[in-house]
């Protein structure tokens with residue numbers, strides 16, 4: 061899977077701050093700046109900004125900070141996973157992620 065950490069490091073400089081959740085890194089937020097308000101947990105594949113409160117996974121990161129559509133983000137991540145590439149199989153995969161994201165944001 062496309063590494064969230066690698067992606068973040070292309071945008072901002074991250075520093076290891078604690079062993080929380082298998083390792084926590086801090087740095088400026090790719091969206092709103094600052095110094096250490098942006099946190100990344102590579103082992104969980106999650107990020108969170110305490111200032112603008114943007115948070116999520118690799119797909120969310122791509123959408124929020126690289127300004128790609130959900131479809132493109134899912135495609136980029138899916139490619140790394142080596143998923144089937146026939147249009148029908150892709151659609152099923154995207155739909156599953158989409159529904160999952162909807163469920164997740166409904167909970168927040």
Ligand SMILES: [Zn+2]
Pocket residue numbers: 089090091092093109110111112113114
């Ligand atoms: Zn931010």
